Each structure stands twice: as structure tokens, then as C-alpha cells.
Amino acid sequence: MFRIIRTSVVAIALSGPVAATAEEKQHQVDIARDVADRGITRIQERVGSVLFQQVLLQNVPTEAELRNADEDDKARPRFALVLGHTGTVWSKLDLKLQLEDEAKGVLFSCSVSKVQGPAWNDVVGDACKGRWMYMREWPKVRTVRLVGTITD
Amino acid sequence: MQTIGRWGRVAAIAALLAPVIAGANEFSGEKVVPMSKDGIVAVGLEVGPVVFQEILVQGAPSDPEAIAALPGGKKVSPRASVVATHRGHDEVLMKIGLTFQDDAGVVYLRCSRELLEQDEDTTNEVSRACDSLSPRSLPAADWAKVTAVRLVVSLVETD
Numbered sequence: 001m002f003r004i005i006r007t008s009v010v011a012i013a014l015s016g017p018v019a020a021t022a023e024e025k026q027h028q029v030d031i032a033r034d035v036a037d038r039g040i041t042r043i044q045e046r047v048g049s050v051l052f053q054q055v056l057l058q059n060v061p062t063e064a065e066l067r068n069a070d071e072d073d074k075a076r077p078r079f080a081l082v083l084g085h086t087g088t089v090w091s092k093l094d095l096k097l098q099l100e101d102e103a104k105g106v107l108f109s110c111s112v113s114k115v116q117g118p119a120w121n122d123v124v125g126d127a128c129k130g131r132w133m134y135m136r137e138w139p140k141v142r143t144v145r146l147v148g149t150i151t152d
Numbered sequence: 153m154q155t156i157g158r159w160g161r162v163a164a165i166a167a168l169l170a171p172v173i174a175g176a177n178e179f180s181g182e183k184v185v186p187m188s189k190d191g192i193v194a195v196g197l198e199v200g201p202v203v204f205q206e207i208l209v210q211g212a213p214s215d216p217e218a219i220a221a222l223p224g225g226k227k228v229s230p231r232a233s234v235v236a237t238h239r240g241h242d243e244v245l246m247k248i249g250l251t252f253q254d255d256a257g258v259v260y261l262r263c264s265r266e267l268l269e270q271d272e273d274t275t276n277e278v279s280r281a282c283d284s285l286s287p288r289s290l291p292a293a294d295w296a297k298v299t300a301v302r303l304v305v306s307l308v309e310t311d
Contacts (some may be wrong), residue, residue, distance in 0.1 A: 018259060038237070039276050044190070053192060056235060056276040079276050082192070082208060121191045121208040121235060123278050 017133040025152045032145040048150045049087025055144050056080040069135035085119045095148035101140040108133040159243045178307040189215040201240025208233045219296040229283045229289040238274045242309040248281045249304040254297050262286045291306050
């Protein structure tokens with residue numbers, strides 16, 4: 001018990017000054033790319049310490065599903081975000097992933113939050129799991145956009 | 153613990169063989185592709201109903217300049233995932249092997265994963281390919297010599 005209290009006191013004492021002196025830098029993210037054939041969209045853009053490599057669009061409806069879809073049928077796409085991080089401090093990612101039509105209208109979106117340390121091609125998986133859009137709107141999808149902040 | 157491991161292995165082998173015995177389709181394929189500086193290696197290998205789109209090299213840089221910048225004598229433990237699309241109608245069980253080698257065929261690292269499941273009708277699924285890594289780590293200087301990746305896949309369709 002004493003050891004737990006002592007450890008906590010030491011941890012609090014150490015974290016105080018670190019938190020107070022840590023210099024956080026926030027970077028804005030707004031990256032849009034045309035959705036590539038087969039749903040593997042290259043980004044290759046660095047924001048702060050994070051290198052966005054690509055967005056993998058998953059659970060894409062098949063041609064048969066699109067052809068046979070009723071008015072109310074739903075598509076349930078997911079994303080996997082492939083990224084690198086070559087900084088020396090951890091970064092906090094707060095992002096929104098969106099699928100947009102030609103007029104930049106948002107057809108589908110979800111939020112992703114992650115604390116990321118040094119990495120090469122880490123995968124942030126299952127983003128948007130459980131969310132849906134109408135299948136009939138799928139053919140309008142043109143762009144994938146990442147919006148939000150990265151705090152180094 | 154050893155008994156559980158043994159029975160687990162028996163169950164896994166039985167699971168892999170059951171569809172074969174039942175007459176399910178079996179496929180295999182392999183491809184050697186050049187390593188890329190960003191660690192995203194384009195593959196484009198079709199094995200039965202599954203298309204292996206790319207390999208993601210993880211856990212270490214792939215750019216020779218970045219590898220050279222690592223501290224002297226540093227060891228690395230690279231890992232990898234495969235990105236695959238399965239447009240068939242049956243779930244598959246896959247065995248994946250990766251070999252990291254140079255142009256002369258000298259192998260620096262192998263990794264594999266057995267009995268990996270992939271549901272039917274999936275797009276760009278990411279699967280870890282390196283449950284088993286040999287050697288566990290290697291000098292960064294050796295890792296810098298890797299110029300190609302060999303992907304070997306065998307799979308069976310299950311009901």
C-alpha cells in the first residue's frame with residue numbers, strides 16, 4: 001500500500017513539471033484526395049510529426065450490391081489509415097474522415113482519435129466501423145478528406 | 153500449457169484440412185516485388201478469389217538513408233502487414249510467408265503467419281503477416297541491403 005502511494009506521489013511530482021513545461025504544437029489538417037481505383041488512396045503528406053501515407057477504403061459495396069440496391073439499402077464503408085511518425089514526442093490525432101461528392105458535399109463521415117508514437121506505416125484500423133450511408137449515394141463518392149488537428 | 157499448445161495446434165491443422173478433405177478449393181501463389189523507400193510495397197498478386205494489393209513494412213524505416221541515420225550498431229525488428237481484397241463467396245484460411253532479400257537472393261529476414269482467416273467479400277483488409285519472425289532482429293546495416301520482398305501464399309476456401 002505504502003509503495004503504491006509512494007509511486008503515485010513520485011508520478012504526480014514528475015508529471016507536474018513535465019506537463020507545465022511541455023510545449024504543445026497544434027497543426028491543422030485538411031487533406032483531400034480523389035478516391036483511387038480499388039480504394040487505396042495515396043496521401044503522402046506530412047503534418048507536424050505525422051506522415052499520412054494512405055487511406056484504405058474498406059467494405060466497399062460490390063457492383064452487384066449497387067445494382068440490386070433498394071432505396072433504403074445501406075453501405076457500411078470503413079477506413080484504415082496508414083501513417084508514419086518520425087518525431088521524438090508523441091502526437092495526438094483528432095481527425096474526421098469524410099467521403100465527399102463532386103460538389104464537396106459530405107456523404108459519409110466519422111471521427112478518429114489516436115495518440116501516436118514513433119512508427120513506420122502503422123495502421124489505424126476499423127475507423128468508421130458501425131456507421132453507414134445510403135447505398136444509392138455510393139456512386140457519387142469522389143473524394144476522401146481528412147480534417148482536424150494534430151497536437152505534437 | 154504445453155498440452156493446450158499441442159491441442160491448439162491440432163485444432164488449427166484440423167481446421168485447415170477439413171475443407172480440403174471436403175473437396176474445397178485450394179490455391180497458392182507467390183511473387184517477388186521490389187522493396188520501396190516508403191515501405192508500401194505494391195504487389196498485385198491474385199491467388200484464387202483473393203487479390204494481395206500491397207505489403208506494409210512496419211517497425212523500421214525502409215528508406216536506406218533513414219536506415220543509415222539510425223544509431224551505429226542499432227538492431228531493427230521489422231514487421232509487415234498485407235492488404236488484400238477478397239471478392240469470393242466463401243471465407244478463406246490463408247498461410248502467408250514473407251521473405252526479405254537482396255537482388256542476389258540472400259535472405260535477411262523471414263516472417264510468416266499461419267491459418268489467417270479472411271471473410272468473404274471484403275475490401276483492402278489489413279492483416280498482420282509476421283507472427284513468426286526469423287531472426288527476431290537484425291543489424292540495421294543488413295536491413296539496408298534488402299531490395300526485394302517475396303510473398304508466398306496458400307489458401308483454402310471454407311464454407
